Amino acid sequence: MNKEYSNSMVTSSSSVLQSEKKDVDVEHKEDASSSDQVPVANVLLDSYLGDADGAADADATEKNMTLLEGLRKYPKAVGWSLVFSAGLIMEGYDTAFVNNLFALPIFQTTFGEYSEANAAWEIPSRWQIGLGMCVYCGEIIGLQLTGFLANRYGNRTVLIGGLLLLIALNFILYFANSLAMIAVGQILCGIPWGSFQTLCVTYASEVCPLVLRYYLTTYINFCWLIGQLIAAGVLKACQEHLANEQLGWRLPFALQWMWPVPLITGIYLAPESPWWLVRKGRMEEARQSVTRILSLPAAEKDILSDMMITKMKMTVEKESRMASSESSYMDCFKGIDARRTRIACLTWVAQNLTGSTLMGYSTYFYEKAGLNTSSAFTFSVIQYVIGIAGTFMSWFLTTRAGRFRILFWGIVSQMIIMLITGGLGFSDSKGASWGAGSMLLIYNFFYNSTLGPVVYCVVSEIPSDRLRTNTIVLARNAYNLTVIATAVLTPYMLNSDQWNWGAKTGLFWGGFAALSMVWAYIDLPETKGRTFAELDELFHQKIPARKFASTHVEPFARETMMKDMSGNQDFNLEPIEEENFELRKQSESQLSC
Incomplete structure (x- = not known):
């Protein structure tokens, strides 16, 4: 890197820190001169760029990892991701069988209307369309709530809460005595299902290395299809053996109780996403989470986990410092x-x-x-x-x-x-x-x-x-x-x-x-x-879509980090340790006001 450029960046960073010290810590301003602050700024800058070097090494390690190496080092990450994604089997099952219940004779006679023209019991088309939409309406509500709840409480807590809610809400569907009651049950059940649609994708992408990301995120599509296949088999059995019995339409709903308990157990035992823990500043917990998803000798595990945490921390800190506000839908x-x-x-x-x-x-x-x-x-x-x-x-x-x-x-x-x-x-x-x-x-x-x-x-x-x-x-x-x-x-x-x-x-x-x-x-x-x-x-860098593949970037290179700092006058070099990044952002915003 050009020496003059580096020195000017240090001076610029130092002046930013001096300004921040004056605004935030009045007592320190009275007791310390600017000449005392410049060495502190240099120490902070050296530490920050040192972390960037470690993050760059971790990034390179992840990019160069082969598929077999990823499976050897991260088999537990694969297993935990599969546990989370299994929740989509349940959702695929429900969305597949509900729309096919209309053809079941006992469902038609229980909830349908008699058609003089066809001389048969039928579910009115308005209800067929409406019941099919109820799940999606519930999921829209659930998804919006999930964004807030997951950012606050984490993936595991939200998913376990959703599964417990499903156990209770399924009683509405099993004991329904009208189409309106089924519609209400579907909407309410759709709310916790919405959490699975988001958090299974998020968790799979955050616990696995780059080489496994495609397989574990697209496995969710496989889970959907498995759920639909199970639903088809259940409905076929009900049509052949329970076509004229009340259990014929209740059984598919009752089988939904078989999913939550094993899922709750698996998710409870699973580690939280280390990315979420880093965002909350809970570094030691994040390190433990990374350790739990690695399968390596102790010494190698410690080295790799430290590299991964450093990279996560640098990525989150960089985004937090470059962002103008806390994370929200807006x-x-x-x-x-x-x-x-x-x-x-x-x-x-x-x-x-x-x-x-x-x-x-x-x-x-x-x-x-x-x-x-x-x-x-x-x-x-x-x-x-x-x-x-x-x-x-x-x-x-x-x-x-x-x-x-x-x-x-x-x-x-x-x-x-x-x-x-x-x-x-x-x-x-x-x-x-x-x-x-x-x-x-x-x-x-x-x-x-x-x-x-x-x-x-x-x-x-x-x-x-x-x-x-x-x-x-x-x-x-x-x-x-x-x-x-x-x-x-x-x-x-x-x-x-x-x-x-x-x-x-x-x-x-x-x-x-x-x-x-x-x-x-x-x-x-x-x-x-x-x-x-x-x-x-x-x-x-606002790279055009068709140039993403050919553009070379080094996000943790020292020159890149210095440019980011020079382009953001509010860039704060002080390390963010053991605290909520979003709370840090809020406090900085209040001080700037």
């Missing part, structure tokens, strides 16, 4: 973070705007082609198995391609499939219906190989550390809002007594897929192989 829409929030939200919205809502209607087209209901159900099970296979394919693709390429070409493939499906809609033949249903099964594989799982990784990498939970909450709620819109529109598009588009609906979603493709190319950066600190630096 901060997600300010400055550099506004870009990150936009990307995270639109990435998740793209899942719904590329035709995924039609995946659940493959059996609809098979039935139109003459397939009986039982066989159509078998195809729905095949659909979930295909989705699971697609998720495994995604893990293979990530060894050869980055996040952007997987997502972008996934959208392209989905657009092509939607356009072909839409073209088949111009024929009324049974062959065209078979073709439309088959195209949706193919779509299912491509979706779960690309866009479906990769989104979970992208939305965990894009946000800054201090706003990660809040940004994921906003992104997931953007997803939920589009789910509600598409779930309402799709039946109107398909039904013959409404808009009667049939398979031509594929043209509509193919058009939105094309728009999503254009957005992804312009706005979505490549995040593969980047640590959280590197991503912070790339966004801080």
Whole structure:
């Protein structure tokens, strides 16, 4: 580094510290001269840059780690992440079976209305749509609460509280005697489910090293599919053996009690996210948490844990010092973070705007082609198995391609499939219906190989550390809002007594897929192989999306740190130890006022 530049930076940093000392500590100002403060500033600067060197070493170690090395050093991190993500199996189970209860004879006679035209009991379409939306409405509320609660109390506490709440709320569903009561139960249960949608992603991204991040975050998509597959099996059994008994519709709700107890036990035993502990200034607890997720000899574990804590601390301190206020939802829409929030939200919205809502209607087209209901159900099970296979394919693709390429070409493939499906809609033949249903099964594989799982990784990498939970909450709620819109529109598009588009609906979603493709190319950066600190630096430098992959950054290099200090006159070099970073930010803001 240029010597004159370094000396000028020391002088600049020293003057900043002198100014802060004058404002904050009047007594010290009276007793000490500025000449006494300059050596203190130099000591603080040397310590700060020394920590930066250690953080740079930790960043390099993480980037150079191989997959096998990551599995050898972090098997416990993998295990704890899998425990947290298992909560999504429960959510996938519920969202899959509720919409399929309407076809169960005992559910129809218990809660339905008699149709003179069809001479049968039916659940009114208004209730079918409404009950399907209740879960998402509850999740929107739960997600917003989760952002606040998780930042305050941590991932483990919020998730355990949510599971205990689910145990109680499930009684409403099991003993429901009206559709209104089921609707209330679904909304209330959706609130704790919302916490799983956010915190499972956050925890997976924060406890594992870079090399394992894609696998553990996209495993969440696998959990969703497993839950849906279990729901399909339960409903098949109820349809065959309990079709005319009250237990037929109560049993699927009762089985939801089997999830919380083992999940509570596993989450209670799991270590808290070390990133959250560092944000709260609880360094010793953070070090213990890192130690618990490592599987190495004692000496090597101590060295690596110290390196990791130093990097986390430097990343959090840098964000805290560069930020203008404490973390809040409003901060997600300010400055550099506004870009990150936009990307995270639109990435998740793209899942719904590329035709995924039609995946659940493959059996609809098979039935139109003459397939009986039982066989159509078998195809729905095949659909979930295909989705699971697609998720495994995604893990293979990530060894050869980055996040952007997987997502972008996934959208392209989905657009092509939607356009072909839409073209088949111009024929009324049974062959065209078979073709439309088959195209949706193919779509299912491509979706779960690309866009479906990769989104979970992208939305965990894009946000800054201090706003990660809040940004994921906003992104997931953007997803939920589009789910509600598409779930309402799709039946109107398909039904013959409404808009009667049939398979031509594929043209509509193919058009939105094309728009999503254009957005992804312009706005979505490549995040593969980047640590959280590197991503912070790339966004801080306002690098265009298509140049993220080729731009070299060293976030903890001394020159980078000095430039950050020179660009921020309020930069405080004093170490932040054993205290809440957000409280520190509040006190600094009050003093500046």
